[in-house]
Amino acid sequence: MIKFENITKKIGSKTILENINLTIEKGSLIVLIGSSGCGKTTSLKMINKLIEPTSGEIYINNMPISKMNTIDLRRGIGYVIQNTGLFPHMTIKENISLIPKLKNIESKESIATKTNDLLNLVGLCPEDYLDKYPSELSGGQQQRVGVARAFASDAEIILMDEPFSALDPITRSSLQEELFSLQQELHKTIIFVTHDMEEAIKLADKICIMINGTIAQFDTPENILKNPANDFIKDFIGTNRVWDNPEFIKATDIMIKTPISVSSSRNILQAIEIMRTNKVDSLLIVDKSNILKGLVTLKDIKRSTAKETKLEDIMEHDVISVYEDDNILKILELINAHSFGYIPVITRDNHLAGLVTRSSLISVLSEQFLDMEDSSNE
Ligand SMILES: Nc1ncnc2c1ncn2[C@@H]1O[C@H](COP(=O)(O)OP(=O)(O)OP(=O)(O)O)[C@@H](O)[C@H]1O
Ligand SMILES: [Mg+2]
Structure with missing residues (x-):
């Protein structure tokens, strides 16, 4: 030293x-x-x-x-x-x-x-x-x-x-x-x-x-x-x-930091209500300690008729997620490869940290062009 x-x-x-x-x-x-x-x-x-x-x-x-x-x-x-x-x-x-x-x-x-x-x-x-x-x-x-x-x-x-x-x-x-x-x-x-x-x-x-x-x-x-x-x-x-x-542009720089997440013990009726109030078409499922467990989309819900069905019975378990320090290149690659509209972001110990969506990506990417305009006006 x-x-x-x-x-x-x-x-x-x-x-x-x-x-x-x-x-x-x-x-x-x-x-x-x-x-x-x-x-x-x-x-x-x-x-x-x-x-x-x-x-x-x-x-x-x-x-x-x-x-x-x-x-x-x-x-x-x-x-x-x-x-x-x-x-x-x-x-x-x-x-x-x-x-x-x-x-x-x-x-x-x-x-x-x-x-x-x-x-x-x-x-x-x-x-x-x-x-x-x-x-x-x-x-x-x-x-x-x-x-x-x-x-x-x-x-x-x-x-x-x-x-x-x-x-x-x-x-x-x-x-x-x-x-x-x-x-x-x-x-x-x-x-x-x-x-x-x-x-x-x-x-x-x-x-x-x-x-x-x-x-x-x-x-x-x-x-x-x-x-x-x-x-x-x-x-x-x-x-x-x-x-x-x-x-150097990491998931944490792009993500929405307060994604809508719910417990898997919610039922479908409640989930629909939460989606409606928050104007989202999917919910991240977390356990009590905020560890990401799965994902439910409006499509999953529509498939199910019984409104009392718990989300844990219909949720997708193998959700592809990225770590907070994964970079934008990896995220774009995943989004393109799987045609995802969004990707959950987790900490290294699997706690939900945020959500990258197409619109959060677009707003970050558009900053680049605004920056460029700024500097070309100087
Ligand atoms: N022997 C000296 N007497 C007076 N001034 C000196 C002497 N040696 C260096 N300086 C001054 O000290 C300052 C720092 O010099 P230095 O060589 O550390 O700069 P530098 O950051 O390495 O610059 P460069 O990128 O040009 O190599 C300069 O202003 C230089 O003129
Ligand atoms: Mg020098």
């Missing part, structure tokens, strides 16, 4: 960072994003003591780094910078194995195996590249080696300062994929700086948006897209960004 506690940095009379408080969970990937000059690189360099704060303290696993030996600290932290920072006079193999060798813990064989594995992981064939020099590689290939080198040190923490910004979009997106899958496997604590919101959304567990040396918002991509803390952030992420990421 990395913790910034009241970190302030002043250079002369200029305040570069102002009272930054930030806790980065172990094993998570955090993206720092913000306009040029807002203090991203400065924050990053404080973690490996390339820059010292004017006041405040940074803790790594509860140890104040001001008390830690700088060399030891840096050997435990991988650092990838924009122009890769590879040593030009060393081969790829030497570049990647440099830190593990300096640490002098692993055997030569184990370092060699790891170097090969890492090159494979970042999509470079070891045989072709081990003995080449950085200048013989393309920019994208050099970046890949930079990433491999950062992971080679077995560092728990990896700092990445706009590592992909100089790359063409295709190489960039394939490196993003590789970083993402590396991270799924290795669970490092990664702090990644970018200017690119798309990149941030793709990679981050949490995004930290900085403005003028302060933190404007620190939250999951989903929460930032849905609830930008202020207008600056709204502008920064772009109005319709959430529609580019429909997986």
Whole structure:
């Protein structure tokens, strides 16, 4: 875990960072994003003591780094910078194995195996590249080696300062994929700086948006897209960004939160009355603790003649439902596949939470177009 506690940095009379408080969970990937000059690189360099704060303290696993030996600290932290920072006079193999060798813990064989594995992981064939020099590689290939080198040190923490910004979009997106899958496997604590919101959304567990040396918002991509803390952030992420990421639109965002539900011990006559007053053509059946048990539609009711028949005798039991955190894509798919007019939404422990209907879907989807009109009028 990395913790910034009241970190302030002043250079002369200029305040570069102002009272930054930030806790980065172990094993998570955090993206720092913000306009040029807002203090991203400065924050990053404080973690490996390339820059010292004017006041405040940074803790790594509860140890104040001001008390830690700088060399030891840096050997435990991988650092990838924009122009890769590879040593030009060393081969790829030497570049990647440099830190593990300096640490002098692993055997030569184990370092060699790891170097090969890492090159494979970042999509470079070891045989072709081990003995080449950085200048013989393309920019994208050099970046890949930079990433491999950062992971080679077995560092728990990896700092990445706009590592992909100089790359063409295709190489960039394939490196993003590789970083993402590396991270799924290795669970490092990664702090990644970018200017690119798309990149941030793709990679981050949490995004930290900085403005003028302060933190404007620190939250999951989903929460930032849905609830930008202020207008600056709204502008920064772009109005319709959430529609580019429909997986962030969840059943809870679409559903009616007070669906009409009744107990299965109601009879048909009562059910008809409840439907009539609420102007609905189906009722969700729940038990005493609000667990979804079934569904009765007007059609089911019409089939039955005896008005005293209890709903439990005619209700449909296997109701297809979605969880609160299922996304709009899954819901649309179900609605289309089964021609449903609605889908109940339940919590993970089967309590009824709401109901997605065609009209609740339409009203959410139409917001998208209203948003688009808004922004095209600006
Ligand atoms: N040595 C220095 N002396 C004076 N000001 C500095 C120094 N280093 C950085 N700054 C200023 O500190 C502020 C933050 O710089 P920093 O490099 O952290 O920004 P950044 O967010 O990484 O920007 P970019 O996106 O352009 O890389 C900037 O206004 C910069 O001009
Ligand atoms: Mg920078």
